[in-house]
């Protein structure tokens with residue numbers, strides 16, 4: 001994912017930076033010993049200018065390295081987010097259920113950010129610091145081997161404390177990520193469920209739930225940062241101790257003429273570079289497990305095997321052909337992990353010009369059946385065929401292009417009404433959109449809006465009533481010009497009159513289409529060519545309204561329960 005050419009440039013700039021960082025004290029030592037000590041001004045000026053030139057190169061390289069590491073890590077972050085979003089969009093409902101929406105969001109945002117933040121540091125310091133330590137140690141040991149023993153004392157002490165801190169801090173950072181998930185989940189639920197929370201006066205309870213998760217997250221973060229905060233003072237303490245030791249022993253060597261003053265200055269600087277290098281390297285090493293956790297979490301999503309895949313050699317489905325047929329042949333379906341079948345032995349067929357209605361109590365399996373037509377889940381046995389082709393043998397794209405779907409919850413996207421209506425057919429003209437709205441009984445209310453088709457739709461369609469949302473979602477399905485129309489309980493929020501008008505307006509529109517209307521109300525299904533009665537996932541009856549009314553017990557019960565409702 002990293003660009004090798006840019007990483008190679010980064011490496012070159014970092015080498016220049018390290019060389020310049022360590023060349024400066026080396027030249028200083030030369031100036032002190034050969035210029036200052038002998039009063040040679042020319043020497044001082046000449047080497048002073050060389051020092052400035054080296055410092056300039058070091059400065060320019062440092063800036064270039066920061067630029068390259070930042071842009072590289074940003075590019076990796078952007079790529080990961082793009083891949084995650086693409087992958088999640090292709091997830092089946094099963095995979096989305098398995099992960100849960102809040103963790104999918106945390107992983108796409110905060111885990112990727114975590115990777116980016118560590119990467120920007122790691123790209124520089126993982127290359128620069130080992131180099132810095134190596135060169136500084138070589139220079140220190142070759143220039144003044146007598147003082148090298150100082151490192152043999154200080155470095156083990158530094159490493160000892162760093163290991164202790166890392167061992168404490170790593171598990172804490174791991175748990176912070178899990179706690180972020182939890183915090184996001186509660187926050188999300190609070191936002192989406194705000195109306196329910198208010199209606200049940202549960203603000204206090206939700207606040208407590210959030211506070212508790214927030215406190216837990218904050219405490220873990222604080223604990224982790226307390227441990228991390230030891231690193232700075234530890235470093236100050238150890239560099240000071242090193243300087244004191246170097247000056248103490250160095251002064252003694254200088255006084256007996258065994259060491260030059262310049263070497264003392266250079267050695268102090270090398271030692272600082274070595275200790276600083278070790279500390280920075282340790283900090284990065286601390287961060288790497290955090291990045292690893294984030295990478296694992298991100299790759300769990302990216303590596304998830306999509307359960308529903310297109311076959312290698314798909315058959316061609318003529319989405320705009322004259323005729324269309326849909327057949328369920330003894331279909332059994334079970335939700336992943338469920339014990340019981342959600343649909344059992346479902347068998348029916350319909351073709352263009354026909355309208356099938358599916359009725360049944362809550363949880364009977366109506367929406368499940370609609371989802372199977374779209375192949376949102378794969379069936380366990382039997383087959384679903386469109387135009388004689390098993391839907392597993394055509395691409396999901398071709399299949400879904402055949403179907404205009406109005407979902408049960410009438411979800412709309414933020415944008416304009418026009419954008420929402422054109423969601424399934426970008427080519428649709430305004431005239432076609434208005435026509436779809438006419439049929440969906442939504443033209444009146446849209447034309448009364450000051451901006452008509454350009455009116456804003458808030459997230460989820462929050463600025464429209466349930467009935468208006470349903471009409472827009474029906475119009476969206478009609479605007480696709482698909483051959484099969486599925487209305488999943490899409491008329492439930494409409495009053496009886498609008499429901500009847502809509503079905504009437506649909507008649508001429510659907511002469512060459514196959515229509516499936518899922519409903520709970522008898523009045524919505526009476527005029528269907530065929531009614532399927534679903535009961536606990538099984539087909540309890542199949543026939544016209546009159547036939548079922550005369551002979552089907554479940555249907556009779558539904559009629560009876562709704563008659564009672566009308567009496568009230």
Ligand SMILES: Nc1ncnc2c1ncn2[C@@H]1O[C@H](COP(=O)(O)OP(=O)(O)OP(=O)(O)O)[C@@H](O)[C@H]1O
Nearest residue numbers: 097335338342360361362363364365366367368369
């Ligand atoms: N994602 C899911 N995972 C597991 N079980 C599910 C899932 N969705 C639905 N079910 C189960 O499948 C059964 C059928 O649900 P379905 O949503 O199809 O019913 P329905 O007839 O459309 O009901 P309603 O009219 O209330 O929407 C129910 O028992 C439900 O609990």
